[in-house]
Amino acid sequence: MQIRTDLAMESRDCAEELSGVTSHTYRHDGIEEIQVVIESEEAARALNKPRGRYITLCHPAILHAEARERRALAKAIADTLGQLLPPFGDLMVVGLGNRHMTADALGSRVVESLLVTRHMMDVTEAELRTRLRGVCAAAPGVLGVTGMETAEMVQGIVERVRPAAVIAIDALAARESGRICTTVQVTDTGIQPGSGVGNHRLGLTKETLGVPVIAVGVPMVVYAAVIARDALSMLLSDVGLPQEEHAQAMDALIAKVVQNGLGDLVVTPREVDELVGRVARILADGLNMALQPRLTEEEIQWLSHDSP
């Protein structure tokens, strides 16, 4: 039983001695930045993540931090995105997930706070227009609600709109509960099948969409089975029992403990409704800065009809 995580840095932690993976850690403004690059196909298979760059920005106390620190994180997200985005052309932001399921609503919440400009190009005064980058956005919803694969809808829209790149926002599942709402992962590998809180059936990648796909995600849940398994592992090593021998028994036990008829049980903060709103606000601020580098914050706020 391989415990699932959508964070490359957690996959790497489980397999530290792997070749074909490089990883660097930086610290600035209270933020820990970890850059993982998966270079070889072999490493990609071992970590169950495609080759590419994965940058995680982590601030363990971000949700209780002051405005200044939240802005620092938004700025770090903007800088990271800035390195991965193509320099010219319209951009399309896709908010993945189910807006009616709190733990999976991050994508559509970010889209709601985004400055969308593609339609302003003919109506805005010339001075401003030259400083705007064309941005459009959609939150297409999930298969169970639309009857269509998200990837199918996005492909159709991308073919019409022809953006230079797609930025996909998604709620993730992590391995450690401490990652929930405190860590942002930005990657140039797009969205993989099976990933996200919603377990996407099809991926959104350069291969499927024909344009680069940058994915931005934040863990919102840990699967309940992970909590149980961690507790058992620690105990076994504590009492000196060899884990390997008991692996099968452990998996059976966990299945027994977590079993239920309600779909997957997840571990999530009780206040997830409030937290998702705050995280979405930070992501939207970061995206707006990255996508509109020639606007001031005041202009972004004014154009997005934002309250003070």
Next chain:
Amino acid sequence: MQIRTDLAMESRDCAEELSGVTSHTYRHDGIEEIQVVIESEEAARALNKPRGRYITLCHPAILHAEARERRALAKAIADTLGQLLPPFGDLMVVGLGNRHMTADALGSRVVESLLVTRHMMDVTEAELRTRLRGVCAAAPGVLGVTGMETAEMVQGIVERVRPAAVIAIDALAARESGRICTTVQVTDTGIQPGSGVGNHRLGLTKETLGVPVIAVGVPMVVYAAVIARDALSMLLSDVGLPQEEHAQAMDALIAKVVQNGLGDLVVTPREVDELVGRVARILADGLNMALQPRLTEEEIQWLSHDSP
């Protein structure tokens, strides 16, 4: 100043003696059904509506009616749709409008209550599967929120999904306040530019999408200028003043009365939040019956409530 309405039956009422238009009225189950057919290009120009069939189903007290009467209206909607839909092939329902603007949220509200089946085709048991018609649905949002024309997004999705027809749901503007939430218009002419509460920039028609487009709409607002103009017209005829002489003065007066800096003022019921929910429920019931004629009501309810 031509007062705008999205209802063909109101356009016809303003121009009764027109040739190239036929109209029939039926009554059943407390419902008044008016069938207007615009046959000539000349009539189409005069009424500012394209050639085609327009069926309105009106029940003045529907929102206070008992369950039995609401079901009768849903059934009448289903029967009307049944005449206009292609007999085979998947169908795609598009909920137009802005989900965050109550008077324009009808389309996305209907989509939320719709039985979507296209993705069940491989997972459902054989007996049921043979009785299901494939239905998918999207509520793409409006230009100001997405930066993309609704028509642009729908075109892209239709090209991927290739349904046999599109059914577009929209909130309408009417001329008479008594029409609000009491009248359903079904037409085979699709959605026209400038129509709807949201004044769509581009239309959704067979010409733009390549497949037949059936539009289903319910008036949610009357423009405030209409109320003012009606009051003036009545008074003028009452006191015996010729309306023609005063037309210009009237328009100036109305502009003065209604002027404001908040976008268009609309006349709407104070309880519009509650009403839109009830109307959406009736439409969704009607659509579900029309799109799944081989399912019982109990099966529709069971399948639509209940993704586990």
Next chain:
Amino acid sequence: MQIRTDLAMESRDCAEELSGVTSHTYRHDGIEEIQVVIESEEAARALNKPRGRYITLCHPAILHAEARERRALAKAIADTLGQLLPPFGDLMVVGLGNRHMTADALGSRVVESLLVTRHMMDVTEAELRTRLRGVCAAAPGVLGVTGMETAEMVQGIVERVRPAAVIAIDALAARESGRICTTVQVTDTGIQPGSGVGNHRLGLTKETLGVPVIAVGVPMVVYAAVIARDALSMLLSDVGLPQEEHAQAMDALIAKVVQNGLGDLVVTPREVDELVGRVARILADGLNMALQPRLTEEEIQWLSHDSP
């Protein structure tokens, strides 16, 4: 037929020569401030408003204004409240209206963004605690939803909590559509029976609650009959007909034009959902400044867990 308005400044405009009423106008920071004092019982009867002070702050373009101007209005609201509030003791904010009816949701929306502190008094560090004023807040809902008069519920809570004053927030009806979302009325006379978008059955006043009641309101609707009547009045005076003679005919006409079976029709901006959010934000900012004069804006934001 006396046309109803909840704004004292509009009542006064309809009866300019009245004795027992004083009125002063100031201008600062783009805001027009009008102070109306109704001094005599006779004037109170004529204006259909109780004796007391009514301060209106009006900024016609506030919703399109920049952050700096919105803050200036919030500051002006805070200053006005500061003059009317008792200097010591806990304060209770009551958000009136129906949260599920957009045009009547202002009160509950303001309460959602308010810094509530009464429960922090034993848990906060001493330095901060000495600078906090105790504030509690409730949005009790409306008669049709609770089966209880709002006044009845507020009386019960006030008897338990014993605040030094109550601040009641409400959505108002105005006479001129230009007032919608642009004008804030603050008064020391509390909430009167029949007032507000929701037409409260019982008032909230010093007499009924036993503590001073400051009311803060913003017009969200104009009754549709007002628009019709204004159009008629202007026309009559334009064509030189004496209004008095036609008053009865006018009222009959208006009833005919506006009639409907859906409760009261109101004139409101199509974008009211978005506007109510922005207005609520400005009011909450003003209230927070007034109720917590010894906190910085940064501290208020941090304590209310507000996103940046």
Next chain:
Amino acid sequence: MQIRTDLAMESRDCAEELSGVTSHTYRHDGIEEIQVVIESEEAARALNKPRGRYITLCHPAILHAEARERRALAKAIADTLGQLLPPFGDLMVVGLGNRHMTADALGSRVVESLLVTRHMMDVTEAELRTRLRGVCAAAPGVLGVTGMETAEMVQGIVERVRPAAVIAIDALAARESGRICTTVQVTDTGIQPGSGVGNHRLGLTKETLGVPVIAVGVPMVVYAAVIARDALSMLLSDVGLPQEEHAQAMDALIAKVVQNGLGDLVVTPREVDELVGRVARILADGLNMALQPRLTEEEIQWLSHDSP
């Protein structure tokens, strides 16, 4: 570390041999009904639940069940409530919890679907009026949002309204994940301090409110620590280690596994947003039947403005 549960039947299961507790199990219509009566003070202390009657109605597959089975559960809830309610006098329903936190929103969601009648008594036609029981309802919100204890607000309102009994609806925490959304507990002991998903600071009981309090609750979460502890206990017994010796080590381990800075982590179904709506619907149906035994279902639906 005593693992917490709000279900008396789970407390009893952990201490099977206790005297002073009786328990009976019945089965009807696919529902398992367990009646636990805690009779002695000693048993009350051992189970950490006050003396009184606790009836749980459990249908493990209720959320996937057909309409007929959901109605059977609603009917069983109505019958159980019918035994505990006073025969005459107005009733007040209190929806506890935080409407903005999905796992704690059950109370306010039930109140939204309840038929409220107390205000109809003077306006309804005589024939109907004699068959109505007066019901009022409030969802007062939580301490962190209002600055007031829920119990404080309810006391104030109860003193004004003087109902014959209070029915309090609350989201519960259980010990077994299989209980989530499948079990309804009805008790005549009211709401205890520390109980519920929201951990109420003060209780709502006959002692504090002066009238009988019937509590109706449904588990929405299991605390994450419970999952971890269960896994460990099972393993220890599996490998034959005595649990008592390792109790302290286990608690330390669990603290280590579950630790986080986000408040309590809970285990909950990923689809909790959808589930809470369905459970609220069943509870509201059950309450409406119990509180209005002289109305038909059709009348209840019609009076509560419910869609079919």
